[in-house]
Amino acid sequence: MISYLSAGLxxxxxxxxxxxxxxxxxxxxxxxxxxxxxxAISAEGTVRLLGDDLLPRLVTNALQLLAMRALxxxxxxxxSPQKPTAFWPIVVCWTxxxxxxxxxxxxxxxxxxxxFQWRWSIVAYQVILTAYAVTxxxxxxxxxARSANDRPQGTFRTGLRILVCAAFATIxxxxxxxxxxxxxxxxxxxxxxxxxxxxxxxxCAMVLWVLGGLFTTWDGALRLIRAWRGIRAxxxxxxxxxxxxxxxxxxxRHDIEFKLYRRVIxxxxxxxxxxxxxxxxxxxxxxxxxxxxxxxxxxxAAALVMREAGRSWPRHPAGQDDAHPGMRExxxxxxxxxxxxxxxxxxxxxxxxxxxxxx
Numbered sequence: 001m002i003s004y005l006s007a008g009l010x011x012x013x014x015x016x017x018x019x020x021x022x023x024x025x026x027x028x029x030x031x032x033x034x035x036x037x038x039x040a041i042s043a044e045g046t047v048r049l050l051g052d053d054l055l056p057r058l059v060t061n062a063l064q065l066l067a068m069r070a071l072x073x074x075x076x077x078x079x080s081p082q083k084p085t086a087f088w089p090i091v092v093c094w095t096x097x098x099x100x101x102x103x104x105x106x107x108x109x110x111x112x113x114x115x116f117q118w119r120w121s122i123v124a125y126q127v128i129l130t131a132y133a134v135t136x137x138x139x140x141x142x143x144x145a146r147s148a149n150d151r152p153q154g155t156f157r158t159g160l161r162i163l164v165c166a167a168f169a170t171i172x173x174x175x176x177x178x179x180x181x182x183x184x185x186x187x188x189x190x191x192x193x194x195x196x197x198x199x200x201x202x203x204c205a206m207v208l209w210v211l212g213g214l215f216t217t218w219d220g221a222l223r224l225i226r227a228w229r230g231i232r233a234x235x236x237x238x239x240x241x242x243x244x245x246x247x248x249x250x251x252x253r254h255d256i257e258f259k260l261y262r263r264v265i266x267x268x269x270x271x272x273x274x275x276x277x278x279x280x281x282x283x284x285x286x287x288x289x290x291x292x293x294x295x296x297x298x299x300x301a302a303a304l305v306m307r308e309a310g311r312s313w314p315r316h317p318a319g320q321d322d323a324h325p326g327m328r329e330x331x332x333x334x335x336x337x338x339x340x341x342x343x344x345x346x347x348x349x350x351x352x353x354x355x356x357x358x359x
Contacts, residue, residue: 002203003039003040003042003043003044003199003203004039004040004043004045006036006039006203006206006207006210007035007036007037007039007040007043008036009210010032010033010035010036010039010206010209010210010213011032011033011036013032013210013213013214014028014029014030014031014032014033014036015029015033017029017032017213019224027070027071027073027074027077028070028074028213030066030067030070030073031067031070031071031074032209032213034063034064034066034067034070035063035064035067035206035209037063038059038060038061038063038064038067039060039202039206041056041059041060041063042056042057042060042199052108053108053111054101054104054105054108054111055101055105058097058098058101061097061129062094062097064129064133065090065093065094065129065132065133066090068132068133068136068137068140069085069090069136071136071137071139071140071167072085072136072139072140073085074140075139075140075142075143075144075147076143089132090132093128093129093132096124096125096128097125097128097129099121100121100122100124100125100128101121101125103119103120103121104116104119104121104122104125107119117180117181117184117185118181122181123181126178126179126180126181126182127179129174129178130174130175130178130179133170133171133174133178134171134174134175137167137170137171137174138171140167141164141167141168144160144163144164144167145164147160148160148161148164155215155216155218156215156216156218158215159211159212159213159214159215159216159218160212160216162208162211162212162215163208163209163212163213163216165208165212166205166208166209166211166212169201169204169205169208170205170209172201172205173198173201173202173204173205176197176198176201177198177199177201177202180194180198223257224256224257226328227256227257227259227260228256230260230331230332230335231256231259231260231263233331233334233335233338233339234260234263234264234267234331234334234335234338235263235338236338236341236342237267237297237300237334237337237338237341237342238263238266238267238270238338240300240304240341241266241267241269241270241271241274241300242266242270244270244273244274244304244307245269245270245273245274248266248269248270248273249266250262250265250266260327260331261327264327264330264331264334267334271296271300274300274303274304274307275303276312276313276314277302277303277304277306277307277311277312277313278299278302278303278306278313279302279306279311279313279354279357280313282298282299282302282350285298285302285349285350285353285354286298286346286350287349288346290346293333293336293337293339293340294340294344294346294347296337296340297337297338297340297341297344297347298340298344298346298347298350300337300341301341301347301350301351301354302350302351302353302354305351305354305355305358306354306358308358309358311358
């Protein structure tokens with residue numbers, strides 16, 4: 001059950017990163033999903049269901065090597081210029097592992113005997129698996145530790161340091177579980193006791209990977225939530241402006257944060273295009289003082305009515321520029337304008353006065 005739970009958490013982290021970086025490199029997605037699949041396949045329930053110990057272990061080890069390669073891709077993608085990661089080494093490792101499997105698989109009933117654990121194909125399989133994984137993990141640790149030191153304090157830096165600890169723990173797991181012939185020889189462990197202990201060490205490493213992944217994705221997840229809420233908040237205002245000036249709409253993009261950025265630009269373009277239609281005497285229609293977002297919404301409501309009636313005031317005062325320096329501040333401002341445009345009684349009264357004037 002613990003294996004399936006850890007696999008599920010890793011898969012969720014991988015899918016969350018996939019949603020966050022649809023257009024960018026997906027190396028961390030590959031890592032988390034590969035490790036999740038490996039944990040699920042190597043779980044006791046899966047092994048019992050398949051009725052075979054060796055084939056699930058081969059598939060799990062192949063997925064683990066793919067995850068280790070993804071870690072190397074992660075750290076190399078941070079370098080400038082980016083250094084590509086060759087695919088042929090892992091293909092060679094996979095091929096050699098399959099050849100070794102084909103040699104020892106017919107002797108599966110000898111598992112646990114000294115002759116089986118020191119068979120040349122078993123030893124070669126273990127050395128290939130361990131050497132490739134440890135090499136990738138050492139490369140990952142060296143680069144990520146430097147990157148963590150250069151980051152400002154926060155959840156992302158904490159997540160990077162947890163990932164470094166997870167990589168060290170994974171090296172211990174690889175050295176222990178990847179060389180069973182050695183450890184069974186120099187310890188008093190029986191073969192049936194070795195796998196549960198190796199699985200326990202692996203689960204501890206996976207817990208650290210899960211924690212590190214959660215910490216590093218926390219900020220990104222919060223940004224996505226804020227962007228999604230911002231898009232929903234400004235959508236009523238955006239729809240009115242696009243209906244009035246369809247040419248301001250930019251091509252559709254599916255990246256949530258970029259979509260909010262473009263929507264803000266489109267709204268600003270629409271407000272600028274309608275500025276000439278704002279009645280210069282609009283202030284006389286406001287019976288009570290109002291805040292700036294409500295006044296901006298009232299100006300928009302009146303401008304839309306006047307535009308439909310063909311009225312404009314080309315020489316009317318340019319008005320206050322309410323643009324804000326940051327995207328978060330700008331989104332919050334336009335959200336307030338959108339809310340006032342949709343719900344404010346003052347805006348409804350201004351719209352009625354504008355309609356009455358052009359009637």
